[in-house]
Amino acid sequence: MFTTPLQTPAWSIASSAPPFPPLLIVDPRKNRNKDTSPTEKPCKCGDCGKGFKYPSLLEIHRRSHTGEKPFTCSVCGKGFTQSTTLLRHQRFHTGERPFPCCVCGKGFTQSSELLIHWRVHTGEKPFTCSVCGRGFTQLSQLLTHQRVHTRERPFTCSVCEKRFTNSSNLLTHQRVHTGERPFVCSMCEKGFTTSSNLLTHQRIHTRERPFTCSVCERGFSQRAHLLTHQQVHKYIHRMEEGHSSGSATRANTENNNPQPDLRTASLVAKPASHGLVPSAISNSEAEGFKSLFRLEIHQRSHTGEKPFVCSVCGKGFTKTTYLMLHQRIHTEERPFSCTHCGKRFNSTSSLATHQRIHTGVKPFTCSVCGERFTRSSGLWTHQRIHTEEKPFSCTSCGKSFGQSSTLTAHQRTHTGERPFTCSVCGKKFSQSFDLVRHQRLHTGERPFTCSVCGKGFTRLFTLQSHHRTHTQENPFSCSTCGKSFKQSSNLLTHRRTHSGERPFTCSLCGKAFTRSSSLLRHQQIHNRLQGLDSAFNHSQD
Template structure:
């Protein structure tokens, strides 16, 4: 080629620079286009997600297309499954085989009696399972260390022993009152609510109770019913607790024992009052003179006889004077010969209550002597003569 047709070095360099600039501009334009397309696509997706303007007229569920609403509507038009009704009772089933299996239970008859106890079962399998109870060895019972009452389970024995010890491990978090059982504590906590629910209402007086058993026990106060009768005498009680306390007079049982001096008492109330003698606590104080008493009844007697009534009570027979009316009436028994305290075991009557208490101990001594008389070694004294007990 000739020298006129060959391009110079400056011209070729200018052309290459121009080509690079064109490529850069094309790349920048393409990047702008791609970014704008991504933004538009994201906006379309968001609009698809949020654009739900077609609600279901039945349940209110919202859809983005009318066609989806029409597709959803048959859900509410589904008919319930057909039920199979039992011919003998009102029970119904969704499957026929379950209904037939249930009807067979009505046709069964109790044909399988237990040869040991006579209990009847409607299936041989249940009879075979029941027979195993007769083959079990009896459990060794747990005996109470205070009254020797047997219990099959240890936790029942521990709960029973609280009757003797007076222990109340469950305390109310509101008032601090103690209980021997957790269930009694939870029932007591309901009384501290602002408006405690008492669903059981008495039709006679309108009084409400937490439990149905409390309502039944309260109803006896209106009817006068006393279903708990003593088997040894004619006395009857409206509550089982009253009968249990009464039976201790016949048996001489004193289940409540003081852990300090080992003295026994008939009721828990007597034990709690006795404990004050050990602690020296006198919580009841007279508001007039400041004298303290361990029992509320003693405080009331003090207020009535010392601060309210200043007159003397004089005996009509001998002229003896007393500060209290009760003391005068007890004194008059010496003149009248009245003996209001009767022993329910032998029928002897006494003027004073402490004389009756002392007499009851003779029955317990005789009972103990009768048990030891069975033993030939313990039936006689050290001299060989039979032991005797004197009545006080």
């Protein structure tokens, strides 16, 4: 039987706690058999010997031994030993929350949850840590907190063996290995491992900055950013006080004019820290960063300082995180694994980019032809096809390229270097991806399959070109005549009809061609003629 006060007395949370909780739970069994001793439990369980006051309680208990669950949910089929437990469970399906808080209106499915929530308003924390005296509203929170003192971490990751104090932290951590990001932004489809990270990210779209600095009124999307930002003001204040006290001492010593008001000074002398060169930092410059730490890192872009050096190759970095990522190149550590194909990566960002191959997500779109890419770098490289920008030039022949990697591979045509060798047939290649494609001739692997006709290909580029035969798409257009092509190489060849360029020249007769295939066909004419000449001379002999 539940009783609720008919009238809520007027009281203020700020001034004092309410004289009673909003819901009183009365156990009718307390009024039964008042003469019965509180320690007397005449009904004994024949299996475990546990005693109970009433036969009905013994009957419910015996179901823990027999496994009987006579009360079944009609929605999901889950069974329960008590009707009251079934009633509470059904509220998950109906959404019923019959126990509302009279202060904030929040509803709960159980009265026990309401009583725990009530402590938020009353400030009651009945569970106290015996070590540090910190109080908690729930016993489970106290047990988790005590692991801080005991250093107990009972939940272990099966992949990297990292340990955690509670199961929820372990569950969140495991998403680092699985790549799972269950919380997806509805605006940009970016995924996150926790709901709190998603909530913070969404403020980028809404431009909400709920945390405001009381000094400069700058807003922040996270409370942590506000706290670190406020350290900048504290630092400036300490430096100004230091200047003020120093000026006052000098003024009193020299019996000079009164000290000036340094609060209006625009520059603050910054002492050297973390190896930085001493410099002057203005208030506006300092307030442009969320913390002094970020300001110091930024200054390294001006000073060129790279204090974190790799012990293997000597390469320097401005941040320790960059050094840690770099060191995985030497250790070959790849702690992040793809759940689809098992491929491993040295950073979460590389894993997230890779997974777009499986999901098909291509968030970067070319504004000219509409082609989509999984990486921003791929889009930048592609856009040079339209702009015809080729910023990387060969020092040997002057030929220009849109990518530095293409230039490096091209330079091997001059040096003759072929550093990649096939372990099966010993054939050498100048580029690693040429070796990977070649090895598919031995394995018969065709990992790129057309979703329309099922045809397999050894190269992704070939699949993409093939797919355009189904869609009839011609994304590459000539800026001179408007003719469209399925492949960029065909467009490049076509442009030579307008420019008159013929880069492929026959070494025997000097005739030039727009395509290498045309040159090869032409050279076959010389080969046939040479064969005829040889046969004629032989017949004359």
